[in-house]
Amino acid sequence: MSIADSSVQPDLSPVLSAGGQAADASAPGLSPWELAVRRLKRNKAALIFGALFFVLVALALAAPLWAQVADTTPARNHLSDTIVVDGKPEQVVTFDGVPISPTWGKKFFLGADSNGRDVAVRLLYGARNSLFIGITAALITTFIAVALGMLAGYFRGWTDAFISRGLDIAWAFPPTLLGVALGVSFALGGLKVGPLEISGDSLWIPTLIIGAIGVVYLARPIRGQVLSLREKEFVEAARAQGASPLRIMFGELLPNVASTILVFFPLLVANAILTEAALSFLGAGVQPPAPSWGTMLSDGVVLLSTAPHLTIVPGLMLVLTVLSLNVFGDGVRDALDPRAKVRLERP
Amino acid sequence: MGRFVVRRVVGMVVVMFAVSVLTFLIFNVIPNGDPADRMAGKNSTPVQIAAIEKEWGFNEPLYSQYATTMEKVFSGDLVSYANQTNVIEEIKRGLPRTFSLAIGAALLWFAMGTALGLYTAIRAGRFSDTLVTVLALAGVSMPVFWLGALASYYLGFKLGLFPNGGYAEVGEAGLWEWVKHMILPWCVLATLFIGVYSRVLRSNVLDTINDDYVRTARAKGLSERRVMIHHVLRNSLIPIVTLWGLDFGMVLGGGAILTETVFDLQGVGQYFAESVGQLDVPPVLAVTLFGAFFIVLLNTLVDIVYAALDPRIRLS
Numbered sequence: 001m002s003i004a005d006s007s008v009q010p011d012l013s014p015v016l017s018a019g020g021q022a023a024d025a026s027a028p029g030l031s032p033w034e035l036a037v038r039r040l041k042r043n044k045a046a047l048i049f050g051a052l053f054f055v056l057v058a059l060a061l062a063a064p065l066w067a068q069v070a071d072t073t074p075a076r077n078h079l080s081d082t083i084v085v086d087g088k089p090e091q092v093v094t095f096d097g098v099p100i101s102p103t104w105g106k107k108f109f110l111g112a113d114s115n116g117r118d119v120a121v122r123l124l125y126g127a128r129n130s131l132f133i134g135i136t137a138a139l140i141t142t143f144i145a146v147a148l149g150m151l152a153g154y155f156r157g158w159t160d161a162f163i164s165r166g167l168d169i170a171w172a173f174p175p176t177l178l179g180v181a182l183g184v185s186f187a188l189g190g191l192k193v194g195p196l197e198i199s200g201d202s203l204w205i206p207t208l209i210i211g212a213i214g215v216v217y218l219a220r221p222i223r224g225q226v227l228s229l230r231e232k233e234f235v236e237a238a239r240a241q242g243a244s245p246l247r248i249m250f251g252e253l254l255p256n257v258a259s260t261i262l263v264f265f266p267l268l269v270a271n272a273i274l275t276e277a278a279l280s281f282l283g284a285g286v287q288p289p290a291p292s293w294g295t296m297l298s299d300g301v302v303l304l305s306t307a308p309h310l311t312i313v314p315g316l317m318l319v320l321t322v323l324s325l326n327v328f329g330d331g332v333r334d335a336l337d338p339r340a341k342v343r344l345e346r347p
Numbered sequence: 348m349g350r351f352v353v354r355r356v357v358g359m360v361v362v363m364f365a366v367s368v369l370t371f372l373i374f375n376v377i378p379n380g381d382p383a384d385r386m387a388g389k390n391s392t393p394v395q396i397a398a399i400e401k402e403w404g405f406n407e408p409l410y411s412q413y414a415t416t417m418e419k420v421f422s423g424d425l426v427s428y429a430n431q432t433n434v435i436e437e438i439k440r441g442l443p444r445t446f447s448l449a450i451g452a453a454l455l456w457f458a459m460g461t462a463l464g465l466y467t468a469i470r471a472g473r474f475s476d477t478l479v480t481v482l483a484l485a486g487v488s489m490p491v492f493w494l495g496a497l498a499s500y501y502l503g504f505k506l507g508l509f510p511n512g513g514y515a516e517v518g519e520a521g522l523w524e525w526v527k528h529m530i531l532p533w534c535v536l537a538t539l540f541i542g543v544y545s546r547v548l549r550s551n552v553l554d555t556i557n558d559d560y561v562r563t564a565r566a567k568g569l570s571e572r573r574v575m576i577h578h579v580l581r582n583s584l585i586p587i588v589t590l591w592g593l594d595f596g597m598v599l600g601g602g603a604i605l606t607e608t609v610f611d612l613q614g615v616g617q618y619f620a621e622s623v624g625q626l627d628v629p630p631v632l633a634v635t636l637f638g639a640f641f642i643v644l645l646n647t648l649v650d651i652v653y654a655a656l657d658p659r660i661r662l663s
């Protein structure tokens with residue numbers, strides 16, 4: 001991975017047959033999906049953390065509302081302002097450059113940063129950016145990995161050889177090193193591919209990099225699964241009926257790998273958010289002044305001794321978000337795959 | 348078996364070659380400014396830039412630049428663009444630091460992951476299982492530099508329990524100083540992995556605990572402890588060992604950039620982080636190759652060990 005000093009997982013060619021019908025034989029007449037939902041409902045920890053994630057998303061969406069309450073924007077600095085706390089006037093940033101700690105009032109609810117910006121407002125707007133990167137990168141990873149895995153697994157032969165060797169090479173790249181190197185170069189030079197032009201400070205640069213890094217970790221399990229699925233009778237039946245490869249892939253194979261994708265998706269989002277933070281910390285992710293949890297943390301860590309809230313607040317927010325995704329994702333995996341054939345991966 | 352090993356080793360060399368070509372291309376094609384431009388400085392004349400281009404061979408075709416660069420990597424003459432230091436020497440200097448971090452942390456996360464995985468599997472479904480699982484996942488959910496910065500500041504600086512970052516050579520400062528400097532980095536890096544390992548082990552144990560041979564072992568009257576350790580755990584550990592080999596390879600190759608940076612260990616990963624900020628291509632290329640080497644090496648070793656254990660793998 002994680003990027004970021006993270007764990008790689010081997011391809012154990014996991015095979016998941018439509019949610020593991022063998023278990024829960026006590027409930028006849030229920031589809032594998034219904035069984036999975038039933039199992040997930042029993043997992044209280046997963047449900048609580050899943051709900052927590054939606055609360056955090058709602059908070060991120062409500063960012064402009066809080067900005068109105070606090071009467072500021074994520075980028076506006078209040079360096080020379082004075083505000084009244086408990087009836088006493090206090091400077092937002094003292095002459096020594098120490099920002100105000102949390103006031104728990106409307107203005108500077110979670111304190112200010114060294115530029116006199118409202119941490120609570122930046123935290124919520126940062127949540128938007130971090131979640132955008134997390135979810136979009138996970139979608140990109142899923143899309144490319146499923147496409148590659150299906151092509152390689154279905155057509156086999158040269159297609160498979162080409163894609164698999166490519167994945168072998170991609171697997172050999174140290175993910176952290178590659179992510180940081182690409183992040184820094186693109187942040188300085190921007191990205192130009194044909195008519196597409198992305199400026200160096202765009203959110204799309206870390207998003208695309210994080211999305212691309214994850215591909216290898218998902219494409220291999222999908223390929224392994226498609227390889228075994230394509231030998232099943234229902235695929236043979238579809239082929240005998242004259243279904244085109246495209247139709248077999250979308251109509252027959254995709255629904256059967258859906259549970260694997262569902263298991264991986266929350267974990268991919270969690271990882272992407274962590275990777276964003278890691279890249280931003282090394283200057284290879286979101287570029288200032290745009291707020292994200294990663295940039296807020298990397299600004300905060302250097303001021304740990306004078307203004308610990310700058311490190312603790314965005315850090316806790318990030319840990320809560322990623323933890324909620326991890327616990328929920330863990331529950332989804334337990335529900336869809338009680339025999340634990342699919343291994344979670346941490347790119 | 349011999350043929351399998353040869354095939355894997357040849358594959359390893361091919362992958363390494365591809366990685367080196369790709370890395371070289373990535374950094375020469377990306378629009379990150381001309382190295383000669385940057386080396387000449389802000390107020391340079393075209394003549395100076397041309398002289399630097401000629402001296403460093405930047406105007407030669409890409410393939411011959413690649414060949415010279417790789418030749419320098421193997422002869423140990425590779426020199427940084429940014430400060431003209433010898434890249435291979437710098438990597439050698441960082442090596443013991445990175446290895447100290449990687450080996451200690453890898454042993455720690457393996458031991459802790461196994462212990463917690465076994466514990467949660469035995470207590471599966473109870474409150475203690477949920478609690479330990481959530482705690483283990485919390486470790487996985489933290490940005491390592493955040494945890495590292497907090498630990499280093501509060502435990503190291505404020506409480507004075509540990510040194511505030513840096514590395515101590517065993518030969519110069521003694522074994523105890525070395526351990527004192529490494530404890531926090533080991534724990535922080537291991538925290539990231541323990542959750543993953545305990546989760547994987549837990550599901551493996553739950554998978555095998557109902558197998559027939561386990562029932563046979565119990566029926567023979569073996570103690571529960573012996574059944575768990577000699578029958579269940581031994582089989583459940585195989586996938587964990589694979590996983591461990593791959594993660595270990597990544598961390599050995601400088602993959603723990605953030606841990607090294609936040610504790611200022613000055614290892615290979617930190618060297619990379621500093622070089623990449625200056626777009627210094629030679630160290631970036633060399634460290635990437637260094638990292639890829641360990642990943643591919645451990646991958647190959649894991650495959651070979653696997654094939655030795657399970658003859659069916661050799662055929663596929």
